[in-house]
Amino acid sequence: xxxxVLAGVAPxxxxxxxxxxAYYVTGLTSVPAAFIVVAVVLSLFSVGYVAMARHxxxxxxxxxxxxxxxxxxxxxxxxxxxxxxxxxxxxGLYGMFGPTVEAYVQQKANVDIxxxxxxxxxxxxxxxxxxxxxxxxxxxxxxxxxxxxIVVVALTISGAAxxxxxxxxxxxxxxSDLTKGGVGAVLATAVLGxxxxxxxxxxxxxxxxxxxTIPTATYLSLAVIGVVYAAASWVMSTYYGVGNVTxxxxxxxxxxxxxxxxxxxxxxxxxxxxxxxxxAALAFHNACWRYSFALGREQVLPGSFGRTGTNGVPKAxxxxxxxxxxxxxxxxxxxxWNPMTDLFFWFGTTGGFGILILLALTSMGVVRYFAQHPxxxxxxxxxxxxxxxxxxxxxxxxxxxxxxxxLLGYTSPSTAGKxxxxxxxxxxxxxxxxxxxxxxxxPEVYAVVGLGPDAATGQGATVAASASSAGKLAGEGA
Numbered sequence: 001x002x003x004x005v006l007a008g009v010a011p012x013x014x015x016x017x018x019x020x021x022a023y024y025v026t027g028l029t030s031v032p033a034a035f036i037v038v039a040v041v042l043s044l045f046s047v048g049y050v051a052m053a054r055h056x057x058x059x060x061x062x063x064x065x066x067x068x069x070x071x072x073x074x075x076x077x078x079x080x081x082x083x084x085x086x087x088x089x090x091x092g093l094y095g096m097f098g099p100t101v102e103a104y105v106q107q108k109a110n111v112d113i114x115x116x117x118x119x120x121x122x123x124x125x126x127x128x129x130x131x132x133x134x135x136x137x138x139x140x141x142x143x144x145x146x147x148x149x150i151v152v153v154a155l156t157i158s159g160a161a162x163x164x165x166x167x168x169x170x171x172x173x174x175x176s177d178l179t180k181g182g183v184g185a186v187l188a189t190a191v192l193g194x195x196x197x198x199x200x201x202x203x204x205x206x207x208x209x210x211x212x213t214i215p216t217a218t219y220l221s222l223a224v225i226g227v228v229y230a231a232a233s234w235v236m237s238t239y240y241g242v243g244n245v246t247x248x249x250x251x252x253x254x255x256x257x258x259x260x261x262x263x264x265x266x267x268x269x270x271x272x273x274x275x276x277x278x279x280a281a282l283a284f285h286n287a288c289w290r291y292s293f294a295l296g297r298e299q300v301l302p303g304s305f306g307r308t309g310t311n312g313v314p315k316a317x318x319x320x321x322x323x324x325x326x327x328x329x330x331x332x333x334x335x336x337w338n339p340m341t342d343l344f345f346w347f348g349t350t351g352g353f354g355i356l357i358l359l360a361l362t363s364m365g366v367v368r369y370f371a372q373h374p375x376x377x378x379x380x381x382x383x384x385x386x387x388x389x390x391x392x393x394x395x396x397x398x399x400x401x402x403x404x405x406x407l408l409g410y411t412s413p414s415t416a417g418k419x420x421x422x423x424x425x426x427x428x429x430x431x432x433x434x435x436x437x438x439x440x441x442x443p444e445v446y447a448v449v450g451l452g453p454d455a456a457t458g459q460g461a462t463v464a465a466s467a468s469s470a471g472k473l474a475g476e477g478a
Contacts, residue, residue: 001203001217003142007283008196009225012148012269012276013096016254018193019233023249025406026186029242030177032234034190037175039226041392042194045359046222048366048386050215051377053201057210058452060294061201062358067450069365072439075450076300077431078361082291084427085354087321088347089195090284091328094119095343097277098329104270116333122278123329127322130285131315144279148272152228152257155269156235159260164241172237173230188400188407192352193229196283197221198359202290232257285321292317294452299445300438341409349407350420353400357424360393 022031049065058064062082067075098115105111105118129140160168171177178186200217237245239260249256258269293314296305305317332339363386370382400407405417438446 001200001213002221003145004203004283004286005197005199005217005221006145006149006224007279008199008287009194009221010196010276010280010283011145011225011228012152012272013280014193014225015152015228015232016257016269016273017096018189019229019236020249020253020256022186022189022193022233023236023246024253025189025409027246028177028186029172029237029245030174031186031190032172032230032237033175033178034186035193035226035229035233036173037178038187038190038194038396039222039230041389041396042197042222042359043219044385045363045389045393046218047381048363048370048389049198049201050218051381052362052366052369053214054211055373055376056452058201058294058450060291060452061198062362063291063294064450064452065201065362065369066358066365069367069369070361072446072449073432073435074361074365076435076438077428078358079291079295079300080427080431080434081354081424082358083288083295084423085351085358086284086287086291087324088351088354090281090288090321090351091325092344092347092351093277093281093284094123094325094329095332095339095345095347097122097274097281099340100274100277104274114333115339116329119329119339120326122281123322123325126278126282126285126325127318129282130289130318130322131313132311140279140282144272144275148276148279149224149228151265151268151272152232155257155261155265156228156232158262158265159235159239162260163238164244168238169242170234171242172234185399185403185406187396188403190229191356191396191400192349194222194225195352195355196280197225198355199283199287202287235260285318285325288321289314289317292320298448298451299442300434300449346408346416346420349404350423353404353421354424356393356397356400360390360397363390363393 019031019035022034023029052065052069053061056064056068060079060082063075063079066078098117098119101118102113102115105113163169197218200214200221203214236249236256240248240256252259254273258266258273261269292301292305293308294306295301296303296307296314296317298306302316305314305320307316308314328343332343337343366386367383367390370377370386374382376382401421404421405412405414408414408416408420410417435446435449438449
């Protein structure tokens with residue numbers, strides 16, 4: 001489970017891409033402090049999140065938690081937000097993978113092959129692995145992630161051993177620097193680096209001991225990536241010099257990380273950067289079909305999405321996600337659009353923003369759920385930690401939305417900076433409308449929204465029957 005979570009986070013991709021982006025987009029040197037602050041906020045969020053997971057097991061974790069906490073309409077809206085966000089993240093990765101492999105092969109072998117050929121090859125492998133046993137996918141991710149983290153640590157140690165001017169400075173770790181102008185952009189970028197850590201409850205139905213596994217996987221993953229990000233970003237400022245780090249980031253981009261090592265580490269880092277992108281694409285593919293499966297099982301989406309094959313994989317849900325990925329790769333190849341900016345950067349940023357919205361909504365759901373079931377958890381888990389995280393995450397959502405054009409690379413408000421985040425408003429309204437339609441025309445489906453495995457058991461049937469006979473389903477908790 002830790003491997004699946006870390007694959008979604010893609011530590012090497014985030015270390016080489018998000019950290020350098022944070023430096024050159026914001027022009028601030030307080031990036032290491034921002035990653036520490038965000039890790040603390042997400043740790044608070046995780047307290048209520050894993051507490052909720054102890055009581056609710058569902059392949060569509062956000063969907064179930066929001067449904068049980070804020071109501072069915074909010075739950076369906078959250079599910080559609082999750083589907084859009086994870087699809088944007090998954091599909092967007094093909095826009096980075098293809099050009100990265102194209103440039104590497106051209107550099108090493110002087111062979112020029114169009115980016116979309118490599119993207120289609122990655123898509124084909126992800127499609128196959130997404131349709132076969134999940135443990136095989138786990139083994140693939142395990143090998144890739146282990147080597148990937150080792151190389152990131154090695155590059156960080158190598159950089160720390162050679163500080164600029166022979167002097168080590170800790171000034172970039174000072175949180176007080178975050179009070180300076182541009183804090184919104186640097187915090188927003190740092191948040192995007194953690195996207196994926198929230199996936200462990202998605203695998204609750206497949207874990208042998210979910211009550212123990214989910215908290216362990218969540219906290220362990222968050223600790224690993226928090227330390228890796230803070231250390232790597234601090235070492236970059238030390239290796240290149242605090243006064244030069246933002247300029248170097250703008251000039252070299254991801255190469256900034258690889259430049260801290262010798263020739264072997266540099267080359268290994270570039271190769272693993274590509275495998276990291278692939279591993280993340282596979283992890284997000286799995287996340288996508290799990291949400292489709294959760295909605296299909298409860299008939300919120302077509303029932304075929306909720307039916308699994310002999311190996312436990314819902315093939316229809318997995319295949320549909322693959323078709324979506326194929327469609328975007330082909331469209332960008334035919335249209336000649338820039339896959340790095342328009343596909344990877346725009347889609348990835350927008351997908352990350354969607355996850356941040358879901359974190360805030362889920363925290364609200366946790367507080368309300370435990371307000372109705374106070375006996376199930378202590379005060380810290382049911383109110384204090386999730387309550388503080390609601391406030392902090394709401395501030396972060398505002399900061400990202402307010403700095404969206406800047407995050408996309410614009411220096412002033414832009415159309416894309418308004419349209420892309422507004423997509424979540426649109427899908428949320430569709431979700432609420434669909435839930436209201438189900439309440440009026442298919443009360444038996446509406447009654448089991450968010451129940452997960454219980455939707456097909458006696459509990460789900462009892463809820464549906466009682467709700468239907470009463471004729472008033474609005475506002476009732478699952």
